[in-house]
Amino acid sequence: MKRVWRYAFLALMATAVVAAAAVAQEVSFKDPAGDDNGPGTFTYPTDKVYQRGSFDLISFKMKVSGGKANIEVGQNSQLEDKCWAMQYGFCVQMVFVFIKTDPKTGHTEGLPGLNVQVAPDGAWNKVIILSPQPPSKVRQEVEQKVAKNLQPDVIVPNRLRGAGKFISTQVDVKEIGEGDITAWGYQVLMQSNEGFPAPTDLLTRKVNEYEGQHRFGGGNDGDCDPHVMDLLAGNAVGDPSEVEAQHTMLAYECNADGTSKKMATLTMVYVKK
Numbered sequence: 001m002k003r004v005w006r007y008a009f010l011a012l013m014a015t016a017v018v019a020a021a022a023v024a025q026e027v028s029f030k031d032p033a034g035d036d037n038g039p040g041t042f043t044y045p046t047d048k049v050y051q052r053g054s055f056d057l058i059s060f061k062m063k064v065s066g067g068k069a070n071i072e073v074g075q076n077s078q079l080e081d082k083c084w085a086m087q088y089g090f091c092v093q094m095v096f097v098f099i100k101t102d103p104k105t106g107h108t109e110g111l112p113g114l115n116v117q118v119a120p121d122g123a124w125n126k127v128i129i130l131s132p133q134p135p136s137k138v139r140q141e142v143e144q145k146v147a148k149n150l151q152p153d154v155i156v157p158n159r160l161r162g163a164g165k166f167i168s169t170q171v172d173v174k175e176i177g178e179g180d181i182t183a184w185g186y187q188v189l190m191q192s193n194e195g196f197p198a199p200t201d202l203l204t205r206k207v208n209e210y211e212g213q214h215r216f217g218g219g220n221d222g223d224c225d226p227h228v229m230d231l232l233a234g235n236a237v238g239d240p241s242e243v244e245a246q247h248t249m250l251a252y253e254c255n256a257d258g259t260s261k262k263m264a265t266l267t268m269v270y271v272k273k
């Protein structure tokens, strides 16, 4: 009998070790400071709510614990919520986290207003939208503007938090996918929360040729330019070479009428093993 108990104890311990290994999963990426200029030319809107560094992505972390994926996006300004009385402690940012959980399937389309596509080998399975707008409003916009086949793969968290230089949220990891999160591909896009978006834009702010009070500049007045200020690139460890990699990734060409000749094409970043 005694031996049976000992085996039972050992089996329990083994299970506990496996469970501990399963809950301790984390991915962490870094991005260089000062590359919040999209393909290299983009400039901030002129209104003072757009503080320097507001769209400069610095870090991305996702830690899974107890079935929850805790996501934290670092940017390069002190977050505040004085501008439009949003409820989460930040207001000008909007972040898109694209995740590739399955090497064999995924979408190559971007989302409305981003004006990007994704390379086939980086095709995404889920996207998490971090917006300071009420989740009900974001979901309504998704239903109205995102293609039907993509909608089930868009995750709008119920709650977010902006504090210091970090925007964070939590979602059930099952909503994202199953398996080893350190084997997944990631891409994090810095955009801006637009309260009055164009009918074709998913709460995103436009980039024009010239910056305006609430418009980014340095791009094109049409939708042929990527409406993205910063993203992860290269090995995503914060190396200066990642600036050039970002500019290459966001390179685009427009026709004279503002339609797209060559759309910016994104790739994913992976944990170096």
Ligand SMILES: [Ca+2]
Residues within 6 Å of the ligand: 031, 032, 033, 034, 035, 036, 056, 057, 058, 230
């Ligand atoms: Ca950056």
Ligand SMILES: [Ca+2]
Residues within 6 Å of the ligand: 206, 207, 208, 219, 220, 221, 222, 223, 224, 225
């Ligand atoms: Ca544009």
Ligand SMILES: [Ca+2]
Residues within 6 Å of the ligand: 031, 032, 035, 057, 230, 231, 232, 233, 242, 243, 246
């Ligand atoms: Ca970057």
